[in-house]
Amino acid sequence: MRFNRMLLSTTLVVVALVIQVSVLARLQLPGAVPDLLLLVVLGLAFVYGHMAGAFIGFGAGLLADLAPPADHAAGRYALVLCIIGYLAGLVRPENGQLRSATGPMVVVVAAAIGSTLLYAGVGALVGDTAARHVGLGSLLFTAAVYDLLLAPFTVPFIMALARRADNDPLAETKRGGGGGDVASGWLTSGTGLRIGNQRGGLRAKAARRQAVRAGRIKGVKRL
Structure with missing residues (x-):
């Protein structure tokens, strides 16, 4: 079961990173870029819990920090997604199953805004003031809108895959x-x-x- 979790998480993170870098980042949308990697971390944290969400978020963020054309310090986005994954795992649905779309959508909006604020805050600590030039308000609004529009097509699918991969016959017997x-x-x-x-x-x-x-x-x- 642990191996299934690691394999599925790694595969989803890599695929999401490739799509985000090669497709979403090239759409030239105003403001922020749709954060598919964030949605993957949220979907897995909703099923696996806060500890797994923190580890998956850290690994996904570190890959994003090292993947070209990254222009920021390594570990910056890893810290952000680690915190987001941990917090998302704390509010995960019971048994990892969605009963209503309202709660997860609120979490997606909060995660989009929170990750943008954390990223800008860490950047300010290391001397990166790019968010000021772009406009933090515009980044927050567009990040929330893009992720909210993308979430219904990704988060339930990721959660379904996570539950399916986590289905252990021996565990079901126990x-x-x-x-x-x-x-x-x-x-x-x-x-x-x-x-x-x-x-x-x-x-x-x-x-x-x-x-x-x-x-x-x-x-x-x-x-």
Whole structure:
């Protein structure tokens, strides 16, 4: 199961990074660039939880920091996605299944705005003032809009893949631990019933034998 998680997470992160760098970044959209990598981290964190979300976010961010044409310090986006993945895992849906689209969409908007603010804040600490020249307000608005439009087509699909890859037959058997105990209880009670039936059968046979013997004795007396 752990291997399935690692393999699926790595594959999705690499594919998302390639699409983001080769396609989304070349669309020349005003303001921010749609962050497919962020949506992948959110989708996996919704299923795997906060610790896995933090690790996946760090790895995805580090790949984005090192992938060309990155023009910022390595580790900057890794820190941002690590925090976002951890926080998203804390508010993941129960059992990793979506019951309503409202909650995840709110998380997507908050993650888009939060990641942009964190990225700009870390950049300000290291002397990168590019966000000031572009306009932080415009970046926040466009990042939220682009990610919100892209999320319905990506996040549910990623969550479905994550749940499917995490489906372990042995784990399902253990997970039905309550069911296993119930099943064992049913088996135990069934065994008791069978034993009780056998005992009842033996008693009935003994009663019949006594009745037959009594009948024979009565018959002899009649003679």
